[in-house]
Amino acid sequence: MSEKNEDMIVTPWKVSGEVDYDRLIEQFGTQPITENLLERIRKHTGEIHLQLRRRIFFSHRDLDWILDMYEAGKKFVLYTGRGPSGPVHIGHLVPWFFTKHLQDKFDAKLYFQMTDDEKFLMHPEFTLGKVIDLTYDNALDVIAVGFDPEKTFIISDVNHIKTLYKLAIRVAKHVTFSTVRAVFGFEESSNIGMIFFPAIQAVPCFIESMLTGENVPCLIPAAIDQDPYWRMTRDVAPKLGYYKPAQIHCKFMPGLGRGGKMSASMPETCIFTTDPPEVAERKVWNAFTGGKPTLKEQRLEGGDPSICTVFQYFSFFFEEDDKALKELEVRCRSGDIICGECKEKLAERVKRFLSEHQKRREKAKDVINDFFIDDKV
Amino acid sequence: MSEKNEDMIVTPWKVSGEVDYDRLIEQFGTQPITENLLERIRKHTGEIHLQLRRRIFFSHRDLDWILDMYEAGKKFVLYTGRGPSGPVHIGHLVPWFFTKHLQDKFDAKLYFQMTDDEKFLMHPEFTLGKVIDLTYDNALDVIAVGFDPEKTFIISDVNHIKTLYKLAIRVAKHVTFSTVRAVFGFEESSNIGMIFFPAIQAVPCFIESMLTGENVPCLIPAAIDQDPYWRMTRDVAPKLGYYKPAQIHCKFMPGLGRGGKMSASMPETCIFTTDPPEVAERKVWNAFTGGKPTLKEQRLEGGDPSICTVFQYFSFFFEEDDKALKELEVRCRSGDIICGECKEKLAERVKRFLSEHQKRREKAKDVINDFFIDDKV
Numbered sequence: 001m002s003e004k005n006e007d008m009i010v011t012p013w014k015v016s017g018e019v020d021y022d023r024l025i026e027q028f029g030t031q032p033i034t035e036n037l038l039e040r041i042r043k044h045t046g047e048i049h050l051q052l053r054r055r056i057f058f059s060h061r062d063l064d065w066i067l068d069m070y071e072a073g074k075k076f077v078l079y080t081g082r083g084p085s086g087p088v089h090i091g092h093l094v095p096w097f098f099t100k101h102l103q104d105k106f107d108a109k110l111y112f113q114m115t116d117d118e119k120f121l122m123h124p125e126f127t128l129g130k131v132i133d134l135t136y137d138n139a140l141d142v143i144a145v146g147f148d149p150e151k152t153f154i155i156s157d158v159n160h161i162k163t164l165y166k167l168a169i170r171v172a173k174h175v176t177f178s179t180v181r182a183v184f185g186f187e188e189s190s191n192i193g194m195i196f197f198p199a200i201q202a203v204p205c206f207i208e209s210m211l212t213g214e215n216v217p218c219l220i221p222a223a224i225d226q227d228p229y230w231r232m233t234r235d236v237a238p239k240l241g242y243y244k245p246a247q248i249h250c251k252f253m254p255g256l257g258r259g260g261k262m263s264a265s266m267p268e269t270c271i272f273t274t275d276p277p278e279v280a281e282r283k284v285w286n287a288f289t290g291g292k293p294t295l296k297e298q299r300l301e302g303g304d305p306s307i308c309t310v311f312q313y314f315s316f317f318f319e320e321d322d323k324a325l326k327e328l329e330v331r332c333r334s335g336d337i338i339c340g341e342c343k344e345k346l347a348e349r350v351k352r353f354l355s356e357h358q359k360r361r362e363k364a365k366d367v368i369n370d371f372f373i374d375d376k377v
Numbered sequence: 378m379s380e381k382n383e384d385m386i387v388t389p390w391k392v393s394g395e396v397d398y399d400r401l402i403e404q405f406g407t408q409p410i411t412e413n414l415l416e417r418i419r420k421h422t423g424e425i426h427l428q429l430r431r432r433i434f435f436s437h438r439d440l441d442w443i444l445d446m447y448e449a450g451k452k453f454v455l456y457t458g459r460g461p462s463g464p465v466h467i468g469h470l471v472p473w474f475f476t477k478h479l480q481d482k483f484d485a486k487l488y489f490q491m492t493d494d495e496k497f498l499m500h501p502e503f504t505l506g507k508v509i510d511l512t513y514d515n516a517l518d519v520i521a522v523g524f525d526p527e528k529t530f531i532i533s534d535v536n537h538i539k540t541l542y543k544l545a546i547r548v549a550k551h552v553t554f555s556t557v558r559a560v561f562g563f564e565e566s567s568n569i570g571m572i573f574f575p576a577i578q579a580v581p582c583f584i585e586s587m588l589t590g591e592n593v594p595c596l597i598p599a600a601i602d603q604d605p606y607w608r609m610t611r612d613v614a615p616k617l618g619y620y621k622p623a624q625i626h627c628k629f630m631p632g633l634g635r636g637g638k639m640s641a642s643m644p645e646t647c648i649f650t651t652d653p654p655e656v657a658e659r660k661v662w663n664a665f666t667g668g669k670p671t672l673k674e675q676r677l678e679g680g681d682p683s684i685c686t687v688f689q690y691f692s693f694f695f696e697e698d699d700k701a702l703k704e705l706e707v708r709c710r711s712g713d714i715i716c717g718e719c720k721e722k723l724a725e726r727v728k729r730f731l732s733e734h735q736k737r738r739e740k741a742k743d744v745i746n747d748f749f750i751d752d753k754v
Contacts, residue, residue, distance in 0.1 A: 117546050124550075128543055161542040165494075166505055166535060172570030173498050177554065180569055192557055193549030196573030 010225050011185065013122070021058055021224075021251055028227050030059040030249060040067050045105040051098045051250065056316055059224060061234075062246035066219050070106065076217040077208045078102055079245070081113035081155075081201075084134035085123065086264040087272045088141040090350075091253035093357075094317055096145045098250070099221045103147060108219075110152045111204040111373075112142055117157040118201070121193035132158060136368070141273050143364035143371055144357050153207075153373040157200055160374045164203045167210055172199035174236045183228045202233040205245040211377060217243050224249035253316050256287040256309045273361065277351040284310070284347040290332070291339035302335040310342045318349045387602050388562065390499070398435055398601075398628060405604050407436040407626060417444050422482040428475045428627065433693055436601060438611075439623035443596050447483065453594040454585045455479055456622070458490035458532075458578075461511035462500065463641040464649045465518040467727075468630035470734075471694055473522045475627070476598045480525060485596075487529045488581040488750075489519055494534040495578070498570035509535060513745070518650050520741035520748055521734050530584075530750040534577055537751045541580045544587055549576035551613045560605045579610040582622040588754060594620050601626035630693050633664040633686045650738065654728040661687070661724040667709070668716035679712040687719045695726045 008017035010024060025032055033055065038048050044067075051057050066076050080099050082092060103110050116131035135156045142154060157164065180186050180198055208216040220230060227249065234244040257269035264270055269287075271280050290304030290311065305311040311332065319325045331337045369375050385394035387401060402409055410432065415425050421444075428434050443453050457476050459469060480487050493508035512533045519531060534541065554572065557563050563572055585593040597607060604626065611621040634646035641647055646664075648657050667681030667688065682688040688709065696702045708714045746752050 117542075121546055121550050128547065158543060158546070162539040165538040165542070169494050169498055169535070169570045170505065172573070173501075173568050175569050176566050177563070177569060177572060178565040181565075186554070188555040188558075189553050191550050192552050192554060192573050192576060193546045195554060196549070196569050199569060 012225050012228060015225050015252055019252065024224055025059050028059075028224065028231075030061050030224075030227070030247070031063075033058055033060055033063070033248075037064060037067075040064070044070070045101075049098060049101050050320060051094070051101075051316075053322070054315055055251075056094070057098060057221065057248050057250045059249040060247060061230070062244065063219070063248055066217055066246045069217050074217060076106070076108060076219050076246075078108045078110040079113070079204045079218050079220050080110070080222050081115060081204070082138055082142070083115045083119050084131055084138045085119045085126075086134065087274060088138050089264060089270045089272045090317065091255075091263075091270070093141065093145065093273065094253050095221055095223065095250045096142060097317075100145050100147055102219070102221060103151065108151070109208060110147060111155060111207055112147075112152060112371075113155045113157065113201070113204050114138060115157055115197075115201060116159075117161075117193070118197045120158070121191060121197065128158065132156070135159075139368055139371065140361045140364040141357075143368060144273075144360035146360070147371075149367060149370040152371055153376060154371040155204060155373045160372065163207065163373055163377060164200060167203040167206050168196075168199045170240055171202045171206075171233070171236050172196060174239045175199060175232060179232065179235075183232050198229060198232055201229045202236065205233055205237070206240065206242050209242050215241065215243055218245040220245050220247045222247070222249065223252055225252075254309050254312050256283055256313075258288045271350060271354075273354065273357055275354060277354060280350050280354055281347045284313075284343050284350055287313075287343065287346075289339045289342070295338060298338050299335045302333040303339065305329045305332045308332070308339075308342075310339070310346050313346055313350075314342075318346060318353070389602050389605060392602055392629060396629065401601055402436050405436075405601065405608075407438050407601075407604070407624070408440075410435055410437055410440070410625075414441060414444075417441070421447070422478075426475060426478050427697060428471070428478075428693075430699070431692055432628075433471070434475060434598065434625050434627045436626040437624055438607070439621065440596070440625055443594055443623045446594050451594060453483070453485060453596050453623075455485045455487040456490070456581045456595050456597045457487070457599050458492060458581070459515055459519070460492045460496050461508055461515045462496045462503075463511065464651060465515050466641060466647045466649045467694065468632075468640075468647070470518065470522065470650065471630050472598055472600065472627045473519060474694075477522050477524055479596070479598060480528065485528070486585060487524055488532060488584055489524075489529060489748075490532045490534065490578070490581050491515065492534055492574075492578060493536075494538075494570070495574045497535070498568060498574065505535065509533070512536075516745055516748065517738045517741040518734075520745060521650075521737035523737070524748075526744060526747040529748055530753060531748040532581060532750045537749065540584065540750055540754060541577060544580040544583050545573075545576045547617055548579045548583075548610070548613050549573060551616050552576060552609060556609065556612075560609050575606055575609055578606045579613065582610055582614070583617065583619050586619050592618065592620055595622040597622050597624045599624070599626065600629055602629075631686050631689050633660055633690075635665045648727060648731075650731065650734055652731060654731060657727050657731055658724045661690075661720050661727055664690075664720065664723075666716045666719070672715060675715050676712045679710040680716065682706045682709045685709070685716075685719075687716070687723050690723055690727075691719075695723060695730070 008019055038052060042048055078099055114135040116135045120126050120128055120131045139154050180195055186195055205218045230245055230247050237244045255263060255266060255269035271283055287309045290308035292298040292301055314325055385396055419425055455476055491512040493512045497503050497505055497508045516531050557572055557575055582595045607622055607624050614621045632640060632643060632646035648660055664686045667685035669675040669678055691702055
């Protein structure tokens with residue numbers, strides 16, 4: 001372990017410190033996404049998605065095996081999710097757009113889990129009514145991403161437990177308190193709902209297999225902080241006669257403040273999907289950049305895109321064109337452009353995106369029941 | 378603690394040693410059922426049920442409060458249950474008949490929980506299919522007891538989890554691992570399903586309150602080994618805004634062997650509801666009694682009904698008439714009757730009962746869906 005980043009914490013409940021993704025690959029025992037793997041993917045997708053070519057999705061487990069299976073004619077399902085503890089922000093949406101890309105290119109079903117039970121159990125002040133409302137609210141954002149209603153199944157743990165419980169207790173039977181303590185850091189004072197919950201989060205890996213009676217591979221695109229769940233789930237899977245779920249892990253989209261993952265607990269550094277355009281614009285204008293204190297210094301010395309959140313936003317989502325992104329970087333470093341220009345451009349793109357997303361989000365209200373799993377299986 | 382009975386173990390999973398019921402009242406901190414309380418009950422029931430007047434139901438918590446509420450016009454619901462780990466025997470039926478008496482006399486709804494999830498989680502070799510089959514099978518016995526289909530709700534945890542889960546996580550949020558370890562003796566190696574399960578067993582106490590939106594008192598008639606669940610549930614109830622469940626505790630019906638509770642794990646000492654008459658008869662004939670080794674000694678010295686399982690069977694269930702029971706006791710002690718006579722009489726009554734129960738059990742197959750909760754609420 002290097003001396004640097006000793007304050008790095010990456011767990012399903014907390015991400016803090018400067019995140020060293022190479023070290024996470026080592027710590028978690030995952031595999032980096034290689035050029036080789038990208039070439040294999042390109043054969044099926046015809047292009048390499050922005051989030052792969054820029055290594056926003058940077059790590060995996062068994063993605064090569066998923067491709068082996070796919071190439072042998074065995075389709076996989078996708079599984080991702082959301083803990084509905086507040087409104088959705090752009091940091092949440094980023095991997096969902098990638099998941100939609102995978103759904104489209106691999107013609108894959110998607111199980112999307114809303115872990116409303118966990119959020120209720122974790123937050124002393126949350127009522128069931130609150131998490132159920134948040135599930136509905138957040139589901140609108142999921143749907144607005146454009147997933148195929150025929151192939152997408154949104155699961156509210158609280159409301160759709162009937163579909164989950166049999167698999168959950170089959171999983172739970174193979175998981176001891178020792179294990180969840182070691183994997184998740186549970187303590188004597190943890191409530192018994194939280195202790196059981198990892199079994200619930202494991203379930204969507206196996207729903208397709210349960211429903212079809214076949215053993216169906218599952219690929220989980222999600223941020224790397226969720227990895228402990230899948231380590232546990234991978235240990236249990238063979239005991240149930242199912243394939244271990246494969247994973248593809250993404251980085252955290254930074255907030256607009258100085259350092260750290262985008263977090264709803266710092267609303268000023270975080271663009272929510274329902275922010276009015278002028279609010280989002282203000283947040284972009286207040287963003288932390290790699291610019292110099294004065295215009296003169298900026299022109300002379302240039303800025304530092306590597307620490308600039310505005311540049312990160314272009315890179316993660318708002319500049320599709322690699323050449324344009326590269327040019328932006330070069331012009332910043334040379335002092336050819338100043339922060340105001342970048343912010344103006346990003347603000348325009350954010351506002352355009354929000355305006356379109358918000359329209360799709362409104363339309364989602366009419367079709368939300370086409371997505372909930374209990375109405376479909 | 379007395380030196381006697383140090384090997385007495387009474388937990389939800391194990392009952393062994395000679396059970397000292399007075400000591401259990403002291404250990405568990407419950408109240409004995411007094412003459413005074415019986416008189417209050419008689420006002421409402423018009424009679425004192427065999428199982429109360431013979432103190433088979435011998436202990437309680439808040440039964441006086443339940444009567445206060447009832448007399449003030451506030452009705453209560455009943456809640457009892459069964460862990461479907463095998464076929465039902467007469468020892469299980471005894472408290473169910475008492476529960477039916479309470480339902481009839483107090484016009485009370487009954488929630489009857491089949492803890493099939495717990496049995497699945499507890500027994501390594503049990504499949505979900507097996508416990509679901511056992512739930513169905515055992516439910517036939519419940520229905521054959523004669524509960525009112527309009528007012529009786531049988532719950533399979535596995536199949537009816539939708540009705541339970543919201544309340545279960547509301548309970549679980551207030552229960553820590555420390556608590557369930559202290560109350561139930563869970564260990565590091567306990568599986569996380571078992572650790573969560575006490576929250577599921579708490580739920581039926583509150584279903585009526587949840588469904589009606591009113592706070593409805595609940596009375597639990599059950600064997601005293603289940604008491605730890607209700608101690609935990611009583612701690613949580615006020616935090617959810619509900620009344621603490623009241624309880625009335627019964628003794629264990631002895632097996633036909635030498636000592637110990639009737640247990641399906643010793644099938645020869647245990648009369649199952651589906652035993653063919655000749656099998657039940659053989660079991661009665663092989664029963665352990667308080668008789669003497671020879672007829673001569675028996676005539677001279679008399680027998681000892683206090684250790685006789687045949688006498689216990691009359692007392693628990695098969696001799697309704699107190700005078701006849703007393704007479705049997707006196708005649709046994711005096712050597713006036715011998716074990717063969719008692720066994721013959723008991724065998725006749727057991728066979729008659731089984732024959733009738735088995736007919737009702739067959740008919741139950743046609744109406745079982747009138748009892749399952751998910752078809753009703």
